[in-house]
Amino acid sequence: MLSTAYIVSGFSVGLLVGVTGVGGGSLMTPLLVFLFGFKPAVAVGTDLLFASITKIGGVWVHHGKHNSVEWKVVGLLALGSLPCALGTLYVLRQLHVTGKEIGHVITYSLGIALILTACALLVRSILMNKAQKVAQLDDDHSTESNAARFRRFHVPATVLTGAVLGVLVTLSSVGAGALGTVALLFLYPKMTTLKVVGTDLAHAIPLTAVAGIGHWSIGNVDLVLLGSLLVGSLPGIWVGSHLSAKIPERFLRPVLATLLLLIGFKFVFQ
Structure with missing residues (x-):
């Protein structure tokens, strides 16, 4: 049977995601651990599948409409x-099979991911504003024209960014949203913010699905x-999403970033 408390929690996290654009993992996973007492590994695994399903609709809109x-880039x-x-899943499975506790590894990784996400929240608006100022006036937004920061090294830099996200997201379920967006804004400063969000969402679906199924x-x-x-x-x-235009995000985002920072340090040092 579905739990009313879980449904209410899902609604609350969804509401914050719609208002702030913050990835659900950075909000949902700590909630499941601290409020409901789930083991970090179960919270991470469940949230990964949750993320892969909820992001499908967003990509459908970004790609189709x-x-x-x-x-x-995806x-x-x-x-x-x-x-x-x-x-990463192979290593976790081997640790699980041999009876070794993986909770500490996941908890520490979750803390690091939350701290990085909090920092990303604080700089994302700055990067987005800069991206809008340097965006091309024409409709040519190919990978080559967007790769203004590392020029010929943008391919290995993008692959390396994906590798870091792959490990971090699999261990913590956090990072596919805020960190992925900031990474793309840094790597491709001339890419429009709409394409940054759509590209990040499209990449997050297979990543969270593979990691979630593995968990x-x-x-x-x-x-x-x-x-x-x-x-x-x-x-x-x-x-x-409908309330986002009516709520002053410039105040809400720093508060949320501070909260995630505190939770992140708690996970790291507990």
């Missing part, structure tokens, strides 16, 4: 992230929890 997904990110995600195979997914969160979060995201 806005044509705002740079699929070549491919480069996935070239680094998916093998690293599979490698499921290890036994780190609670299906009742997953269903409850989905029931609550989908309307929450819809409501939050």
Whole structure:
């Protein structure tokens, strides 16, 4: 049976995601650990599948309606992230099979990811403003024209970024949203913000799906929890998206970043 408390929590997180644009993992996973007492591994595994499902609708809109997904960049990110995600899952499975506790590794990784996400929240608006100022006036937003920062090294830099995200997201379920967006804004300063968001979403789906299925195979997914969160979060995201224009995000984002920073340090030093 679906739990009302989980549904309400899903709605609340979805509401914040819709208002702030912050990735659900950075909000959902700490909530599941601290409020409901789930083991970090179960919270991470469940949230990864939750993220892969909820992001599908966003990519559908970005690709079909806005044509705002740079699929070549998605491919480069996935070239680094998916093998690293599979490698990380293999290590976690081996630790699990041998009876070693993986909770501490996941907890520490979650703390680091939350701290990085908090920092990303504080600089993302700055990078977005700069990206809008240097955006090209024409409609040519190819990978080459967007790669103004590292020139001929943008391909290995993008693959390396994907690799880092692959490990971090698999271990913590955090990073596919805020960190991915900031990384793309830094790597491709001339890419429009709409394409940055669409590209990051498109890359997050296969990454979170692979990582989530891997955690499921290890036994780190609670299906009742997953269903409850989905029931609550989908309307929450819809409501939050409509409220985002009415809530002063410039005040809410620093508060949220500070909260994530404190939670991150708690995970790291507990």
